[in-house]
Amino acid sequence: MKHIISVLVENRFGSLNRVAAMFSARGFNLESISIGETEDPEISRMTIVTRGDDQIINQVLKQLNRLIDTIKVTDLTRQPHVERELLLMTLKLSKTTQHEIFELINVFKGKVVDIKQKSITIEVIGSPDKINTSIDIFKPYGIKELARSGVVAIHRGE
Amino acid sequence: MHTTGQILNGSEIFFECLRRENVEYIFGYPGGALLKVYETLHDVEDIRHILVRHEQGATHMAEGYARSTGKPGVVLVTSGPGATNTVTGIANAYMDSTPLVVFTGQVPSSLIGNDAFQEADIVGITRPITKHNFLVKDVKELAITIRKAFYLATTGRPGPVVVDMPKDVLAATCAFEWPETVEIRGFKPTFKCHKNQIEKAAHKIAKAKRPLLYVGGGVITAEASEELRTLATKYNIPVTMTLQGLGAFPGSHPLSMGMLGMHGTYWANQAVNNCDLLIAVGARFDDRVTGKVDAFATQAYKIHNDIDPTNVDKNIKVDLPIVGDSKDFLASLLEEMPEKTESHELWLADIEKWRKKCPLSYSVEPDSLKTEFVIEEVSKQTAGNAVVVTDVGQHQMWTTQYYTFMNPRSIISSGGLGTMGYGLPAAIGAAFGIKDRPVVLFCGDGGFMMNIQELVTAVYCKVPIKIFLINNSYLGMVRQWQELFHKEKYSFTDLAESNPDFVKLAEAFGCKALMADNPENAKEAIRTALAWNEGPVVVDCRVARKEMVFPMVPAGGAISDMLLARLNPKTMV
Numbered sequence: 001m002k003h004i005i006s007v008l009v010e011n012r013f014g015s016l017n018r019v020a021a022m023f024s025a026r027g028f029n030l031e032s033i034s035i036g037e038t039e040d041p042e043i044s045r046m047t048i049v050t051r052g053d054d055q056i057i058n059q060v061l062k063q064l065n066r067l068i069d070t071i072k073v074t075d076l077t078r079q080p081h082v083e084r085e086l087l088l089m090t091l092k093l094s095k096t097t098q099h100e101i102f103e104l105i106n107v108f109k110g111k112v113v114d115i116k117q118k119s120i121t122i123e124v125i126g127s128p129d130k131i132n133t134s135i136d137i138f139k140p141y142g143i144k145e146l147a148r149s150g151v152v153a154i155h156r157g158e
Numbered sequence: 159m160h161t162t163g164q165i166l167n168g169s170e171i172f173f174e175c176l177r178r179e180n181v182e183y184i185f186g187y188p189g190g191a192l193l194k195v196y197e198t199l200h201d202v203e204d205i206r207h208i209l210v211r212h213e214q215g216a217t218h219m220a221e222g223y224a225r226s227t228g229k230p231g232v233v234l235v236t237s238g239p240g241a242t243n244t245v246t247g248i249a250n251a252y253m254d255s256t257p258l259v260v261f262t263g264q265v266p267s268s269l270i271g272n273d274a275f276q277e278a279d280i281v282g283i284t285r286p287i288t289k290h291n292f293l294v295k296d297v298k299e300l301a302i303t304i305r306k307a308f309y310l311a312t313t314g315r316p317g318p319v320v321v322d323m324p325k326d327v328l329a330a331t332c333a334f335e336w337p338e339t340v341e342i343r344g345f346k347p348t349f350k351c352h353k354n355q356i357e358k359a360a361h362k363i364a365k366a367k368r369p370l371l372y373v374g375g376g377v378i379t380a381e382a383s384e385e386l387r388t389l390a391t392k393y394n395i396p397v398t399m400t401l402q403g404l405g406a407f408p409g410s411h412p413l414s415m416g417m418l419g420m421h422g423t424y425w426a427n428q429a430v431n432n433c434d435l436l437i438a439v440g441a442r443f444d445d446r447v448t449g450k451v452d453a454f455a456t457q458a459y460k461i462h463n464d465i466d467p468t469n470v471d472k473n474i475k476v477d478l479p480i481v482g483d484s485k486d487f488l489a490s491l492l493e494e495m496p497e498k499t500e501s502h503e504l505w506l507a508d509i510e511k512w513r514k515k516c517p518l519s520y521s522v523e524p525d526s527l528k529t530e531f532v533i534e535e536v537s538k539q540t541a542g543n544a545v546v547v548t549d550v551g552q553h554q555m556w557t558t559q560y561y562t563f564m565n566p567r568s569i570i571s572s573g574g575l576g577t578m579g580y581g582l583p584a585a586i587g588a589a590f591g592i593k594d595r596p597v598v599l600f601c602g603d604g605g606f607m608m609n610i611q612e613l614v615t616a617v618y619c620k621v622p623i624k625i626f627l628i629n630n631s632y633l634g635m636v637r638q639w640q641e642l643f644h645k646e647k648y649s650f651t652d653l654a655e656s657n658p659d660f661v662k663l664a665e666a667f668g669c670k671a672l673m674a675d676n677p678e679n680a681k682e683a684i685r686t687a688l689a690w691n692e693g694p695v696v697v698d699c700r701v702a703r704k705e706m707v708f709p710m711v712p713a714g715g716a717i718s719d720m721l722l723a724r725l726n727p728k729t730m731v
Contacts, residue, residue, distance in 0.1 A: 009344075010344065014281065014285070017282070017285065018285060021285055021286055022286070025286045055471065055475070058471060059468065059471075059472060062467050062468040062470075063468055065467070066466070066467075066468050067344070068289070068290040068310065068342060068344050068345050069290075069344055070344050071343050071344045
């Protein structure tokens with residue numbers, strides 16, 4: 001089963017490497033990993049998406065905790081949380097398709113971030129499911145390039 | 159001794175920190191990136207530097223010192239090749255939870271990343287084989303980093319820590335500050351065991367009909383042998399030990415069952431198969447212990463105490479996990495236990511039956527020397543009180559079977575990583591730590607050659623180690639597997655043609671050397687070697703060449719299916 005794990009780590013060079021290397025050394029699945037500074041500049045938050053049965057996830061959590069640079073490890077999967085991913089995608093553009101593309105951007109509550117004669121770059125924000133769906137839907141129009149941020153997630157407030 | 163606030167350069171700070179960490183020995187080798195450190199070292203008198211002949215030797219010596227004393231071993235090597243040569247020792251210490259602090263020189267900060275001369279990203283290289291590692295980027299960070307390194311290496315589950323020190327940092331100056339306390343927010347090991355869990359465990363033990371203690375190196379690290387002894391003897395619970403756990407409970411005690419697992423005793427493995435309660439203390443259910451996990455201790459309720467939570471439910475699912483220090487675990491358990499439980503007489507009688515059915519045995523022949531005989535004889539002549547170091551292979555397993563370990567911190571052996579070449583340097587390191595007991599090394603002829611250069615270190619330091627070279631001129635354990643499981647294709651394991659004359663070799667190093675090739679002259683050579691304390695002595699024991707270690711659980715097999723004696727491989731599937 002898919003798990004979203006939030007990890008607070010010391011904001012030092014090498015912290016990301018320690019986490020990523022631990023996943024590969026122990027053969028854990030690593031679907032996505034994203035990292036950024038928190039409100040405290042000494043601490044970064046990592047959001048990790050991984051898969052495994054309970055025994056494996058249990059080990060993943062313990063092995064993460066064991067790293068000296070990790071401060072807090074939370075499995076958000078079974079707790080109230082919000083998850084988002086950002087998609088940037090450049091599509092082919094032509095007179096015949098532009099109308100449909102603009103409509104679909106609205107459907108996905110996306111934005112146009114750049115537009116040229118023959119291409120359009122859009123952003124879509126949402127759950128990984130929504131991102132997957134939008135990629136499927138836009139595919140027939142010709143995707144020139146795309147980039148996904150990986151999931152970031154956080155607890156819902158009280 | 160320098161004082162706080164004094165302006166010092168990085169090298170002076172380095173030694174001042176070691177002084178404050180009560181370091182007695184540094185195992186090291188100089189080089190370009192460390193010139194400043196060795197300049198300062200020239201006038202340091204209160205810390206002894208042991209010049210090794212290869213950096214791998216330094217790490218194993220530090221391990222031998224650490225395992226025999228419980229104090230952290232300290233290594234000092236230069237950048238690049240000096241640092242990469244320590245990798246095997248660091249990995250070995252990581253697997254066996256040995257506290258090491260390895261200091262590596264590094265090229266000047268401005269050159270890092272430029273493929274500079276003798277540059278290696280040792281922090282990157284050692285990340286997966288250290289408990290933690292540091293690159294010191296500012297001389298102001300040096301003291302606190304060294305403090306943290308020692309704290310991390312020795313606290314909780316011990317392990318190796320690397321501190322990488324660029325050349326310019328070692329030359330730069332700042333006011334020396336020694337942090338009295340150290341706080342690492344991401345590192346808070348659990349020492350105290352959970353009370354409810356302890357109550358549950360005590361309840362289970364009190365009710366058990368066939369309980370078994372399975373004891374690992376954690377008991378020795380936690381210095382909990384006394385508590386273990388009280389628990390086992392007061393409640394009549396038999397004890398089996400892992401390779402690293404040997405000595406935690408005296409081997410001559412009737413409740414001691416010796417080692418379990420692949421080359422463990424038949425009765426210990428039978429006890430695992432038949433126990434109704436398994437109490438694992440400071441052990442990690444290694445594959446060499448469990449064999450096939452589905453068939454391991456299937457009838458038992460399993461209690462598992464370990465200080466490292468990742469060890470719990472990693473290989474074997476347990477019923478009652480108790481994270482915490484093994485000394486706290488055993489002491490708290492003793493408080494919770496009722497005054498009296500069942501005496502387990504039937505259970506102990508079963509074990510006795512298994513012990514009689516398949517005892518450890520070998521034949522003594524007047525013209526042929528057996529490794530088992532050498533080890534057993536050394537065990538007798540030292541009354542089980544030596545610090546015994548081994549290399550890796552057949553002799554290592556025979557040591558577990560035929561040396562009767564009476565005290566904790568008595569076996570120093572590469573368990574997790576299985577590093578050939580570990581024995582000789584580890585024995586030298588142990589001899590620096592332990593002066594009041596003999597230090598004995600059993601080493602195969604294969605492994606002896608892997609760090610033979612350290613014989614120089616032993617000779618010039620006059621280290622009185624007694625080296626029993628178990629010379630069958632084969633890579634014996636590999637040969638054993640080739641005979642049993644690989645169609646007798648003895649591929650590259652016969653060293654008879656290429657081995658040197660070890661007596662002459664040892665003498666060339668300036669080492670006393672003896673030879674033995676039958677039980678009679680072996681007895682005499684052992685006596686002479688144990689009495690020789692002017693320096694190292696090598697006894698070239700020319701043992702029977704094709705002996706195999708039994709009993710044996712084939713890799714991945716269930717421990718209930720032990721091979722008890724030599725089988726004809728042609729009849730094996």
